[in-house]
Amino acid sequence: MGKMTGFLDYEREVSAEEAARDRIKNWNEFHIPLSEEEQRKQGARCMECGVPFCQSGVMMKGMVSGCPLNNLIPEWNDLVYTGNWQEAFNRLKKTNSFPEFTSRVCPAPCEAACTCGLNGEPVTVKENERAIIEKAYDMGYALPKPPSIRTGKKVAVIGSGPAGLAAADQLNKRGHSVTVFERSDRVGGLMMYGIPNMKLEKWVIERKVEVMRAEGITFITGANVGKNYKVNRIMKEYDRVILACGASNPRDIDVPGRDAQGIYYAVDFLKATTRSLMDSHLEDGNYITARDKHVVVIGGGDTGNDCVGTSIRHGCASVTQLEMMPKPPVKRADDNTWPEWPKVLKTDYGQEEAICVFGDDPRVYQTTVKEFVKDAEGRVCKAVICDLVPRKDEGSGRTFMAPVDGSEREIPADLVLIAAGFLGSETYVADAFGVELDGRSNVAVKDGSYQTNVDRVFAAGDMHRGQSLVVWAIREGREVAKAVDKSLMGYSNLA
Known part of the structure; x- marks a missing residue:
């Protein structure tokens, strides 16, 4: 351990984000990395625990706790603190083939299992990882290393x-x-x-x-x-x-009016936008546009959030995100103890942007679609939604979400994106x-x-x-x- 009191001396600091009002004007990553000096302080916060839960990657109650790759996190946190970037890269690459990807898109189960998070704020493992891999490219540590011998297989x-x-x-x-x-x-x-x-x-x-x-x-x-x-x-x-x-293979929704025009799987919507963005910066028009449309996203999770953020960048008139499950608590429930994955409310970048643009969180919890309404041309124009309540099946004992009679209501829907998983x-x-x-x-x-x-x-x-x-x-x-x-x-x- 390089600094025994690091977690006491330094507060958790993460990269700044470009303001939502500004970042929705483009399609660029919007995190502003910490300075090298500050990143090294974040590495110093790691306690190099005797039992490093951060790298355990074990399943608890159906959810992973710690890194599934068993990354040698305390080791390279210490190397970040001491400024030994090349050795930090070597230790990181020993277990992770693509830290340039995971440091951007992983939900960081390592941080959720960090011992510092038990009584305070966890170590910035994900951002330390990104700092290591980007430094490796800058310094030439990540250059190609072809094998010296071929097996013939x-x-x-x-x-x-x-x-x-x-x-x-x-x-x-x-x-x-x-x-x-x-x-x-x-x-x-x-x-x-x-x-x-x-x-x-x-x-x-x-x-x-x-x-x-x-x-x-x-x-x-x-x-x-x-x-x-x-x-x-x-x-x-x-x-x-x-x-x-x-x-x-995306999961569909089987309700009346599903055959209406203007209803797409989320993955098709996202793929078309990114392809057009890469091919022509959206000038070719070969994508599903949300401009000036009332967008309804069915499903939560990362994909639903991505649809919200993408729709806002298109210039949608409104966006509503329907989630079947109850709203998670702000803090861990008594039956969701550390180092389990925290089942708590997370407001992601897309929802933050919707709040900025429209003034409200786009998510509507314990709600589902009962029917899609078509206009005279066969296009979706409204969605009939209803409330849901949790109930137990007497036979299996499992909890399911049941519709509430009389809770039906209509919302505008010019574009519907199904983000219900695969x-x-x-x-x-x-x-x-x-x-x-x-x-x-x-x-x-x-x-x-x-x-x-x-x-x-x-x-x-x-x-x-x-x-x-x-x-x-x-x-x-x-x-x-x-x-x-x-x-x-x-x-x-x-x-």
Whole structure:
């Protein structure tokens, strides 16, 4: 421990944010990093606990506590404090393939489990991580490091999201020849088009992909395996195949009027905006516009919030976000103790911007849609919503949200965005390879092996575990790489 009293001497300080009124005028990231001196003080706040819950990555009551990657957080916090940036980068990269991504989009379960957070404010782990990786690029520590020896083995990775990229990165370091197939026109999977630019600017992804190319990884875009790219060709040319296509099958809402024009899945709305932004800065008009429209977002979570922030940047007339569950408490409930993930109210950037522009929080809790109303041209113009209350099912004992009779009311809705989560992967890739699915529409694997029922074919990431966090996808990508390496070489020395 570099400074034994750091957590007493320094208060938690995080990067400043550009004012909401200003940042909605553009699509850029809006966090202003701390100075190096201040960032080092934040590293000094880490106590290097005897039991570092921050890096545990264990499941508690169905939620993760600590980092799923088991990042060596106390070690590199101390190295940040002492200014040893190169060694901090080395320790960070030992467990995390893509700190440039996680330091921007991860919800930081590490901080939720930080011991400092038990009686005060947690260490700024996420921002320390970002400082390390950005310093590494500035100082040249993150330059390409191609392997010196090749094994002669070839691996195909289907999908270029965080799981596929992590698997490719690890296997390439081992010396295998890796080709990543991506059906889109750019590499990055859902991170490229599904996460808005203001959360993750796309040059960050492209910067890392260029490093991976220089290290010897081949990327083939526009290759929709199972449709325009034949599976038997891949099986013939490669020694192993990893399926990492994500969980991209969106959950729908089955209510009267669902067939109205103007109702879209959130992921399609977000993808179209980011693609048009990258292609022409929205000048081509090839996106679903929210300008001057009353927007209704169905669903909470990160995706719902992203839809709110994106709609505001389009110039929407209003935005309402419907959430089925009750409003979370401001502080931990008695049955939600540290180091569990805190189930507390979080007001994210999109909601902050809606409050700034329209004066109110866009979220309406314990509410759902009962019907969509169409105009004479078949376009959605209103949504009939109703209140919900929690009730227990007498048979199973489970709590469910039941509609309240007589609570129906109409709200304007010119554009509806469904952000209700995902039901697993699109099945055509799984069908093309002949791999089995489990009861949740995810690709089934043998326990602990990532091996599917098809010889030489493995699966990882959201395609295997269902919709989850980027950090979980990276972990699975690293673990499937280890499994594939062992199947090829008889052992694996991958971390």
